[in-house]
Amino acid sequence: xxxxxxxxxxxxxxxxxxxxxxxxxxxxxxxxxxxxxxxxxxxxxxxxxxxxxxxxxxxxxxxxxxxxxxxxxxxxxxxxxxxxxxxxxxxxxxxxxxxxxxxxxxxxxxxxxxxxxxxxxxxxxxxxxxxxxxxxxxxxxxxxxxxxxxxxxxxxxxxxxxxxxxxxxxxxxxxxxxxxxxxxxxxxxxxxxxxxxxxxxxxxxxxxxxxxxxxxxxxxxxxxxxxxxxxxxxxxxxxxxxxxxxxxxxxxxxxxxxxxxxxxxxxxxxxxxxxxxxxxxxxxxxxxxxxxxxxxxxxxxxxxxxxxxxxxxxxxxxxxxxxxxxxxxxxxxxxxxxxxxxxxxxxxxxxxxxxxxxxxxxxxxxxxxxxxxxxxxxxxxxxxxxxxxxxxxxxxxxxxxxxxxxxxxxxxxxxxxxxxxxxxxxxxxxxxxxxxxxxxxxxxxxxxxxxxxxxxxxxxxxxxxxxxxxxxxxxxxxxxxxxxxxxxxxxxxxxxxxxxxxxxxxxxxxxxxxxxxxxxxxxxxxxxxxxxxxxxxxxxxxxxxxxxxxxxxxxxxxxxxxxxxxxxxxxxxxxxxxxxxxxxxxxxxxxxxxxxxxxxxxxxxxxxxxxxxxxxxxxxxxxxxxxx
Numbered sequence: 001x002x003x004x005x006x007x008x009x010x011x012x013x014x015x016x017x018x019x020x021x022x023x024x025x026x027x028x029x030x031x032x033x034x035x036x037x038x039x040x041x042x043x044x045x046x047x048x049x050x051x052x053x054x055x056x057x058x059x060x061x062x063x064x065x066x067x068x069x070x071x072x073x074x075x076x077x078x079x080x081x082x083x084x085x086x087x088x089x090x091x092x093x094x095x096x097x098x099x100x101x102x103x104x105x106x107x108x109x110x111x112x113x114x115x116x117x118x119x120x121x122x123x124x125x126x127x128x129x130x131x132x133x134x135x136x137x138x139x140x141x142x143x144x145x146x147x148x149x150x151x152x153x154x155x156x157x158x159x160x161x162x163x164x165x166x167x168x169x170x171x172x173x174x175x176x177x178x179x180x181x182x183x184x185x186x187x188x189x190x191x192x193x194x195x196x197x198x199x200x201x202x203x204x205x206x207x208x209x210x211x212x213x214x215x216x217x218x219x220x221x222x223x224x225x226x227x228x229x230x231x232x233x234x235x236x237x238x239x240x241x242x243x244x245x246x247x248x249x250x251x252x253x254x255x256x257x258x259x260x261x262x263x264x265x266x267x268x269x270x271x272x273x274x275x276x277x278x279x280x281x282x283x284x285x286x287x288x289x290x291x292x293x294x295x296x297x298x299x300x301x302x303x304x305x306x307x308x309x310x311x312x313x314x315x316x317x318x319x320x321x322x323x324x325x326x327x328x329x330x331x332x333x334x335x336x337x338x339x340x341x342x343x344x345x346x347x348x349x350x351x352x353x354x355x356x357x358x359x360x361x362x363x364x365x366x367x368x369x370x371x372x373x374x375x376x377x378x379x380x381x382x383x384x385x386x387x388x389x390x391x392x393x394x395x396x397x398x399x400x401x402x403x404x405x406x407x408x409x410x411x412x413x414x415x416x417x418x419x420x421x422x423x424x425x426x427x428x429x430x431x432x433x434x435x436x437x438x439x440x441x442x443x444x445x446x447x448x449x450x451x452x453x454x455x456x457x458x459x460x461x462x463x464x465x466x467x468x469x470x471x472x473x474x475x476x477x478x479x480x481x482x483x484x485x486x487x488x489x490x491x492x493x494x495x496x497x498x499x500x501x502x503x504x505x506x507x508x509x510x511x512x513x514x515x516x517x518x519x520x521x522x523x524x525x526x527x528x529x530x531x532x533x534x535x536x537x538x539x540x541x542x543x544x545x546x547x548x549x550x551x552x553x554x555x556x557x558x559x560x561x562x563x564x565x566x567x568x569x570x571x572x573x574x575x576x577x578x579x580x581x582x583x584x585x586x587x588x589x590x591x592x593x594x595x596x597x598x599x600x601x602x603x604x605x606x607x608x609x610x611x612x613x614x615x616x617x618x619x620x621x622x623x624x625x626x627x628x
């Protein structure tokens with residue numbers, strides 16, 4: 001790196017040593033176009049670029065291919081395992097407080113040796129060095145990517161997700177609080193081919209060593225982990241949520257924030273409701289009888305997206321109105337498009353991706369050089385089996401009507417992927433269209449955060465498991481109980497924000513996809529600020545589900561009772577429902593036991609004890625009252 005540029009940075013001695021190798025080239029990008037050029041090997045004539053490394057004992061290994069398409073760069077991983085995030089990829093190398101696996105415990109040695117080997121490897125590479133602000137330009141923290149220059153697509157993807165500071169705009173005295181070191185070959189030489197991301201929280205810098213090329217665990221969730229670590233030390237949270245401002249045809253405005261584990265419907269909450277070719281809405285299809293339930297809406301609501309996955313709840317944003325105030329923590333969105341399987345499924349995203357303002361980064365899509373990459377043509381993991389995790393990185397500045405300023409949250413929803421439930425095969429798929437939750441129960445759902453049924457985003461999807469506290473726990477580096485306390489404090493201080501619980505995929509015996517959250521969005525927006533009267537609510541048969549609604553009428557059409565209270569479906573009945581409720585109760589008790597600690601807030605301890613002792617809805621309301 002040229003001396004004048006290097007002098008703009010305040011760097012660690014080790015990083016200075018890496019960048020001072022005069023035999024190697026260091027590129028500091030000055031434009032997005034330069035990054036996209038690097039993604040294809042910095043060669044204008046190249047149509048397919050192979051991201052490959054020489055691995056001792058294995059020879060040349062191609063990690064990914066990048067195809068030059070008319071509308072962007074289509075990235076495909078040669079190893080099917082690399083096409084989704086491994087939920088167990090994070091380890092912590094430092095000696096700070098953590099509930100996460102430590103590097104020494106998992107691998108039997110201190111990280112310092114591999115850290116030094118990684119630095120020596122980087123010193124021998126031509127590099128991309130890219131400064132950015134983790135968490136956004138206004139409230140973010142200085143950060144830096146150090147990557148081999150053949151991983152240009154990774155740098156371009158990070159730049160779209162987090163933004164970047166062009167070379168000519170780097171301020172004097174730029175001191176990164178976070179550094180991502182990208183070193184893909186080490187997954188083969190040290191980690192048996194597995195995705196591994198090592199967090200090393202030093203006093204003056206949070207180092208993040210990414211030993212794989214899939215951006216999910218590092219460029220995306222790794223930076224999320226950095227923000228959670230900063231928030232933990234400063235007393236605030238970046239919640240795992242999409243946010244949308246909804247404007248009805250009658251100009252009512254409501255803002256909904258949707259949280260949940262990966263696959264819980266966050267990206268879908270800011271999508272337009274999907275319709276059939278004839279304009280009708282398919283609410284659900286009965287898996288036993290084949291019966292389909294349709295709904296007609298003359299006009300749907302206007303959507304103004306705010307966040308897609310990470311909502312910054314910084315203290316400086318809160319305004320004393322007792323509603324949570326959030327702002328997007330990202331500059332781009334990592335959109336999963338597995339549900340878009342044919343032309344016309346989602347005209348909104350089809351238009352944005354087929355005719356983008358600038359070329360995009362696509363992952364796990366069948367992009368043919370010189371053609372237009374189409375988001376319904378997913379890469380095949382094997383013949384007849386498409387990759388379940390196709391993605392497009394969408395800079396938020398390309399999104400029409402996107403909201404840049406902070407917003408007050410009227411409703412916080414929580415999404416759960418649910419399996420089908422019948423008398424013959426009872427499961428936890430007993431959630432109705434949506435449920436109203438008292439604040440205490442809303443907090444509990446955020447502690448247990450079910451990963452849910454058939455999760456397309458991660459490699460482990462067997463059975464019912466927990467994503468962990470806040471549904472962001474896989475990305476956090478600290479203590480579970482600290483995050484639980486922060487979330488409880490947030491609930492207590494925002495009493496004018498209401499809570500709902502929404503399933504996706506199935507309601508009892510019906511296949512519903514993401515329709516419940518879309519219908520809930522349309523229904524709640526039409527109600528505006530009107531609160532529910534006690535006679536409009538029914539205590540759910542399972543106390544963990546709070547209240548069901550007595551009736552729901554959307555644009556003049558009443559939905560069947562079995563969609564609101566699943567035990568009213570003849571295929572489920574009380575018998576199947578009660579078995580599902582027991583599964584759900586046992587899951588909660590098992591997961592909540594992890595939070596019982598002397599460090600837990602006393603009120604939080606009472607709420608967890610209430611659940612473990614099979615508390616009633618009334619018991620939860622006495623702990624934290626709910627405004628009807």
